[in-house]
Amino acid sequence: MSSREVIARKAAAAKKRALHAPKSHFLRDLHEAACSHYSGMPLPERIARSMAHAVICQDVLIEPDDNLIGRIYHLSELDPEQSDPEFDVLSGPFRTLTEKFPYYAQLVENQLVTGVSFGHITWFWHRILSRGVTGLYEDFSSALCQAQDQQAIDFYKGVLIMLEALLAWNEKHVSLLEAQGQTEMAAICRQVPRYPARTFHEAIQSFFMSYIVVMRENPYGGNGPGRLDYYLWPYLEQDLKQGRCSLELARELIDELFLRIDERIHMADGWVEAVVVGGSHSDGTSAINPLSRMMIESIMDLNITHPSIYVRLPEKPDADFMALSARYILSGSNRAQILSDTAIIRALAKSKVPFQDAVEYACGGCMEIGIQGMTSDFLFSGWFNVAKIAELFTTGGICLKTKKKIDAFQSDGLVSYTSFDAFYTDFIKEMRRLINISHEALDLYSEASEKARPAYLLSSMIDDCLSRGRNMHGGGARYHDYGTSPVGMPNAADYLYAIEQAVFIRRLCTAEELVKALTSNFQGCERLQARLKSIPKYGREDEGADGMAHRLMNDIGSIYAERKNRWGGRCKVVVLTFVWAPVAGDLMGATADGSRAGKPLAHGVTPQSSAMTQGITAAMNSYLTMPLDLFSGGAATMWDFDAEWVTQPLLEAVLKTFIAQGGQIFQGNTTDVSQLIDAQKNPDEYPHLIVRVGGYSARFVHLDQSLQNEIINRTRHCG
Numbered sequence: 001m002s003s004r005e006v007i008a009r010k011a012a013a014a015k016k017r018a019l020h021a022p023k024s025h026f027l028r029d030l031h032e033a034a035c036s037h038y039s040g041m042p043l044p045e046r047i048a049r050s051m052a053h054a055v056i057c058q059d060v061l062i063e064p065d066d067n068l069i070g071r072i073y074h075l076s077e078l079d080p081e082q083s084d085p086e087f088d089v090l091s092g093p094f095r096t097l098t099e100k101f102p103y104y105a106q107l108v109e110n111q112l113v114t115g116v117s118f119g120h121i122t123w124f125w126h127r128i129l130s131r132g133v134t135g136l137y138e139d140f141s142s143a144l145c146q147a148q149d150q151q152a153i154d155f156y157k158g159v160l161i162m163l164e165a166l167l168a169w170n171e172k173h174v175s176l177l178e179a180q181g182q183t184e185m186a187a188i189c190r191q192v193p194r195y196p197a198r199t200f201h202e203a204i205q206s207f208f209m210s211y212i213v214v215m216r217e218n219p220y221g222g223n224g225p226g227r228l229d230y231y232l233w234p235y236l237e238q239d240l241k242q243g244r245c246s247l248e249l250a251r252e253l254i255d256e257l258f259l260r261i262d263e264r265i266h267m268a269d270g271w272v273e274a275v276v277v278g279g280s281h282s283d284g285t286s287a288i289n290p291l292s293r294m295m296i297e298s299i300m301d302l303n304i305t306h307p308s309i310y311v312r313l314p315e316k317p318d319a320d321f322m323a324l325s326a327r328y329i330l331s332g333s334n335r336a337q338i339l340s341d342t343a344i345i346r347a348l349a350k351s352k353v354p355f356q357d358a359v360e361y362a363c364g365g366c367m368e369i370g371i372q373g374m375t376s377d378f379l380f381s382g383w384f385n386v387a388k389i390a391e392l393f394t395t396g397g398i399c400l401k402t403k404k405k406i407d408a409f410q411s412d413g414l415v416s417y418t419s420f421d422a423f424y425t426d427f428i429k430e431m432r433r434l435i436n437i438s439h440e441a442l443d444l445y446s447e448a449s450e451k452a453r454p455a456y457l458l459s460s461m462i463d464d465c466l467s468r469g470r471n472m473h474g475g476g477a478r479y480h481d482y483g484t485s486p487v488g489m490p491n492a493a494d495y496l497y498a499i500e501q502a503v504f505i506r507r508l509c510t511a512e513e514l515v516k517a518l519t520s521n522f523q524g525c526e527r528l529q530a531r532l533k534s535i536p537k538y539g540r541e542d543e544g545a546d547g548m549a550h551r552l553m554n555d556i557g558s559i560y561a562e563r564k565n566r567w568g569g570r571c572k573v574v575v576l577t578f579v580w581a582p583v584a585g586d587l588m589g590a591t592a593d594g595s596r597a598g599k600p601l602a603h604g605v606t607p608q609s610s611a612m613t614q615g616i617t618a619a620m621n622s623y624l625t626m627p628l629d630l631f632s633g634g635a636a637t638m639w640d641f642d643a644e645w646v647t648q649p650l651l652e653a654v655l656k657t658f659i660a661q662g663g664q665i666f667q668g669n670t671t672d673v674s675q676l677i678d679a680q681k682n683p684d685e686y687p688h689l690i691v692r693v694g695g696y697s698a699r700f701v702h703l704d705q706s707l708q709n710e711i712i713n714r715t716r717h718c719g
Contacts, residue, residue, distance in 0.1 A: 003248060004301075007255045010065070011302060014259045018266030021073035022059065026216060027080050030054035034084035043086055044154035045161075048456055050084075052165035055213055060172045062180065067201070068256050069173050069189055070209045074219060074265050089452045090116070093444035101437060103408030110399065110406055111587060112389060114382025114438040114484045116445045118453070119220025120364040123461040124373030126231035128210045129203050132195040136460055137163050143466060152469025155476070158456035166213050166457065167194055173209075200245050203235040204253050208260065210457075215264075218455045221271035222365025222380060224307065226372040229277040229291035236291060247290065254291070254298050262306040269305045269698035270579070272365040278321065279312035280341050280359050286314040288321050296324055300332045303688050305697055310337040310363055313659055326652035330670050333690040335697040337367060338666040340659045343628060344369055347664070351561075351570055351632040353479070366695030367665050368483050368574045369634040374463045376477040377455075379633065380485070380574055381442055384434065385584045386556070387488035387601055390495045391591070393427045395515060400589020400597065414511040420504040424496065432559045435484075435571075442482045443566045449473040480569035483633040486556050487577055487584050490602035491591065493549035494537045494611065498592040500548070501535050508532070518590045521597050533594030539607025539619040546622045553605070557630030572633035576695045577603040582706040600710040603694050604636035604665075609715040616654065616717035624661045635664045636695060640711075642718035643672035667692050669711065676700060676712050 034050040041049065061071040093116075097104045107113040127136065137160060144156035170189060177186035191198065192206035207225070215223060239245035265271045277292040299309040311325050329336040341359075348358035353371065362372040368380040392399065396413025397406045410430055417423040454471040465476030472480075502508040508531050509517070517525035536542035538549040560571045577584075585600035595610070602608045605623055612619040616639060628635050641651070651670075658666050669692045679686035683701035691700045691711055700708065 003252050007252065007259075007302075010256060011259055011304070013063070014263040015266060018073070018263045021076040022061075024058070024073055024077050026054050026058060026072075027077045029057045031080035031083045031087070034087065035082050042154070043451060044158055044454065046084075047087070047452070047454060048158035048161040051217055051456075052161050055162075055165040055216055056168045056172075058169060058216075060176050062173065062176055062182075064180070064182075066185065067253060068205060068208055068260055069177070069185055070212050071260070072212050072216070072264055074215070074271070075268055087452050089445060089448040093441065093448050096444055097441050101408075104437070104441075106406060106408045107434070107437065110388065111383075111385035111584060112392075112406075112409070113434050114384055114441065116381050116442065117220070118377055118381075118449070119218070120222030120366070120368050120370070120380040121218070121375065121377035121458070122224055122226030122362045122364045122370060122372040123214065123458055124463070125207055125210055125214075125225070125461055127461055128193050129197045129206045129231070129235070133163050133167055133193050133210075134195060139466060140460065143469065147469060149469070151474070155454065155456070155459070155465070155469055155471055155474070158454055158471075159460045162217065162457040163460070166210060169213065170194070170209055197235060200232070200236040200239045200250060201253060203232055204257055207232070208257060212264070214458050218377065218453075218458050220377070221268065221273070222368075223377070224272070224274040224362075224364040226274070226276055226362035226364065227279065227360070228275045229289060229295055230279065230287055233289045233291045237289075247294070250291070251294055251298065254294055255302060258298055258302055258304065258307060262304040265306055266304075269702060270696055271306070272308050272696040273306055274308045274310055274363040274365055276310045276312055276339070276362040278314065278317070280314040280345075282356050282359050284315065284355075284359070286316060286318070288314065288317065293321065293324060296328050296332075299335060300328060303333070303690075305335070305690060305699065308335065308337070308365075308696060310339060310367075312339050312341055314341045322656065323648070323652060326648050326655055329655070329666075329668065330646065330648050330651050333697070334669045334671060334692040335690060336667065338655060339363075339367075340662075340664055342659070343662050343664045344634070347629045347632040350629045351572070353632070357478070363634070366578060367576050367634045367636045369632060370481070371479055373461060374478040376462070376472040376480050378442055378446060379481060379483040379572070381445070381482055382438065383485040383487050383578075383580060384438065385488055385587065385601075386431070386486045387491040387495060387591070388584065388587055389431060389434065390427065390492040391518075391589055393430055394495075394499065394592065395518070398519075400518060400521075401587055414499065414503070414515060417511070420500040423499070427496070428555050428559075431556065435556075435559050436563060438484055439482060439563055439565060439571050442484075446473055446480070446566060475567050480565065480567040481572050481633075482565055482569065483572040483574040485574045485576055485578075487580050488601040489553055489556065489575070490538050490549060490605065490607050490611070491593075493552045494545065494593040494608060495591050496552065497538075497545050497548040498532050498535050498594070501544075502532055502592070514592060518592065521590045522594075529594050532592060535593065537593065537608065537611035539611040539622045540614045541618045541621050546625055549622070550626055554627045554630065557627055561630065570632070573631045573635075574633035575604045575631055576634070576636040577601065577638075578695045579693060579707060581694065582704075582710045586706070600713075603638035605631075606637045606639070609713065612715045612717075619717075620654075620658060620661075620663070624663060628662060628664055631664065637663065637666060638692070638694060638714070639666065639668040640714045640716050641668060641670050642716040643670055645718040646670055669714075673712060673716060676708070680705070680708050680712070
């Protein structure tokens, strides 16, 4: 049987196991231990020992042909029969916020401030590869002996407890392997992760065993390996030189690693764990290596949605890698995302991140930009609807969807203004108020996480937790940054530009007439609607429309830049739309640019789909004039292509232009629309059709119909 046939068989078996995964008792064990075995201990130790207990008690699942050991299932958890209330990081902050801001729940409900989400982080897992768990254990044991305060003592003890748990669970696998007579794999697992990896196979095994235990400790989508090719390549390079491994065998191991990651979370397409390949060295030169190419080719051949393989293009990528990137976009089942080192590192530098740190950037999940191994996990902590805020500021707080007044909103409406500049200035003031409330909320959730989510094992691989004696939420992480997503900025820009032109410059209508037309969803106001639609939009290379988009994005970026969080970290703009295009659009009434109620919002910094009437060149040129340097958290774009038009050479030319002109993040679909429509009608015939949603890829037939419709109705570029 060929290696490809072996992988195909393993892929089928992995899918079958994932669909019939045994129920995991991990959460039950965790809370039972916290509420009984360790209930009398101080919280820091109770968390560590309860987590360690649950890790060690996990079932050991090994198949006879496994070349990678360690198997857990995140989507099959039994609910705890009792829960330790001190592990809850959501209720306390929410109560505090509603006490300080009685209308906070109303703001969240109407998408005017963020909620909170955890995850989206990468860590320096390669330290276990290079030094082994024993090396980390020595570091933290030494630090414990020199600890100066109780908080540091608690942190160091927690790390040691979790390192011991990792080794204990690994030993259970060694025992079973020996009992099964699998001596070769038993020898590998005796070496790693306890001791430094000596070979490529040991390095992958060491990574994976520590990785899945971290995912138990910090169980959120968006946690990912990051620069997997960069830190694994030295082991493969050495093996190739010494004849211990071939590229063919390395490919089999990479395929199996990707299958194992997918098996753990097979049905959760939105649980994004990103591998970022390529990129740059600390001296700025290209870090592309054979593993970079291998990982792209692997995911193109495997019909899975995990992990997400993203491409970092260094300043001077070689021609073959650029061609492979274009082929990945075209033929990679809509899973590609391309990131520009030049643009992203420039944005990080503007936010005061030194180059030697900035060059380590990666995405843990969708596309949020963090520094691998140096950032805590609040990088993607919610979103708010900028277009809805524009609506409410225009109507004086009346929601056009529900016709109800939102008391939390501070505006007398457009009718109270005699100049656009005054209207816009107050609109930005209201934006600042809402954004600051969001970040104040994140400070509270961060404070709660410091106590209830110390993430000891993960924090042991985050700079500078060891030297500071603090977990990643307690001031240990070098970059304790927050990131939230202002959704619908292109829509809001068109909304505001239409108001400026229609009411204050061209005098097409009065403020009262515009608000009346919006309230009626343009019923009986079709002539005004047509005139509003004729006003230029962002994405057509119109100086005025693009200027308004630049002004709005610059002002929102500046609001973020003004604020520091409780650890002095940055508040970063993370511009993506994820699944929210139809969700946020559904809350919208009619808009001043002439659209009727309920239209999906634009993706990231991409112009509205309906605005891109002048082709991809004009739309991209408009986008490239935006203040992308302010978006150090990442600025995603979505460019879907007409399947009959796009070819690899054309796509490569578009991608080269995008990168050369300063674009940050490129993604899009190349599937024929007729196929998507047929899949919507006949889902059983398209179980493996994958589409790019927005920051992640998913099986089309598993998406909500509103998301399916949004993807079908996007502009398909054809020149």
